[in-house]
Amino acid sequence: DVKVTQSSRYLVKRTGEKVFLECVQDMDHENMFWYRQDPGLGLRLIYFSYDVKMKEKGDIPEGYSVSREKKERFSLILESASTNQTSMYLCASSFGTGTEAFFGQGTRLTVV
């Protein structure tokens, strides 16, 4: 079975902290994604990566950065956490264009 693992289920951070959300997949997938999910807004794409060290902005990249130093790992970084970044964050991976995505269990981040 494909496994996408996110490092934390729940996180509470203070405003201004630098926050790292880690995601690891074990299926040698080329593509990895970070989404956030907010009530009424669905899944919104923050960043995605189609190869090691490659990254592309999604629809809402402001306030975030990403890192993909190894194929299996895709990190989302909140440079200076703010309360409007309180959300559910989902990582996903897929083999290539058009193929189904496999999701991690999600990280519910609260910024206080």
Added chain:
Amino acid sequence: ILNVEQSPQSLHVQEGDSTNFTCSFPSSNFYALHWYRWETAKSPEALFVMTLNGDEKKKGRISATLNTKEGYSYLYIKGSQPEDSATYLCAFPTSYDKVIFGPGTSLSVIP
């Protein structure tokens, strides 16, 4: 920003009812259309990957159709059961591997 729309936003049906919802997507530069089911406290899981105009896919009581020329897909659930309660998402992969999700349809099946 490419737009993927779903309707209705939410749906409440009685156990045993059949139901359907719609996903609308851009009809140009089509690669595939995905349907996912997202149950509470779980991760979204793929139901169908649809690639050809006229595609029909079926998994048990759930089926989906695809019209790429007019940019829509229907998801049907026959004889809804409480375990079908979930949010159903459609997703539209674009070139450059970007995948855009619709806002979802939240289905509640009342026993």
